[in-house]
Amino acid sequence: RGLADPDKKLLIIVGDSVYDCTKWQWNHPGGHLTVRALCGKDATDPFYNTHVAERPLKMLKQYHFADLVKDDEEGDHLDEATVAFRELTAQFKKDGWYKPDMWYYYRKIPLYASLLGAVVYGVLCSDSLLVHAFAGVGLALFWQQMAFVGHDLGHNSVTHDRATDCDLGLIVGNLLTGISIGWWKRSHNVHHIVTNSCEN
Template identity: 35%
Template structure:
């Protein structure tokens, strides 16, 4: 979709989203799904705990590398539940959502819930906005040509030049980056329970390293950590990359209403229930951004309502397959890194 779609004069249609919201509410899709989440939490907990049980049973063996692969999947599924809790999809009130988020994020996987909440809230408010969305801020990757051109160091310009080819290899470091960012955030990022988060993160790291190095020999322990954390980062990155990367980028000059801002910058990924499971419901990114507190199993039901409404309003609604979504994201990275090349 060309960025020019967003350059047309701003349309002040505050009622457009209200009409869509009315249809969704009338369909009963904003209702909580407590039994679905109870079953999902039980299933995911069984995966996660079962993975660590298997770790102790297998012992000091090279088969642990397969356990590491399994735990990477289970860890990401726990992260998906933490994401849902952060949006209050599970619980209506803040306290149980925070408790679940702290246990799932800080304690179980070593990811700061408070830091992620602050970052993710800003992303939802201004998706794909060059100045406001932290997910497209300058970093290891350049998301716009301006970011690529602003780089002065040789390494930075080299990374931008080849970033489309380096994207998936770099994701192997994303898990470690998330852990490091969580600890850095303890110093200054807005969070309600800073001391508690610090304690839970510390407990996670100490327990994780103690268990791994107690059961495994030093070399195998390091390899286990590399596989587990590396594949967790790849899985996390592959779950979030299809959602916005390659879609129009907004700037301060763009003035669009809430409905269009969320739809035009987001992309859905088609697929059956396997894709729903693999991507944690994030494959319904358009519906999730429009109704972030909607329970995950309701997103599939809301999708045809939202798509039909966008067609009525003449709003481009992007939905594609998983492979094509990655292709679009990589083409965007290739184009953004073009100036240095």
């Protein structure tokens, strides 16, 4: 399968084609583990549900390896869960659930600034143990809020522009919380591809 050996061909299926992602896995923005987890498998649904822009599909075509050949009698034979999942996803896209809502984040900025400002003020302008304790609670709340935003940035779901979300992720993750956005992508994104797999 090539899952544990990067020297073997890492082939995935998307639609009716097979793609060789052996070299691309190391450049994948979501980390190489997400690609490896789908090695030798049908990655159609994971691919289209984690890549909402057109650019990834155009890039994928560069790694075309072969076309699938299906028997006429074989057909697609999709199970009920897959059919239901695709119908639900199509409905979500039609209803606009995947469109970024920047105003949601703009409205949150005053809250984030207030929390961080209160923490800094409490630590620098007071010697009271009680004030410092409240500042600690405020810092915990601030980090918790930043974790939510960092999660969305890590999935490129804030602006849907990979470069912009990555730059913002460096600020929210690396600078404000001390969590590497690159490490987070490599370790977390695979969880959404093979959610309940003990193998990954």
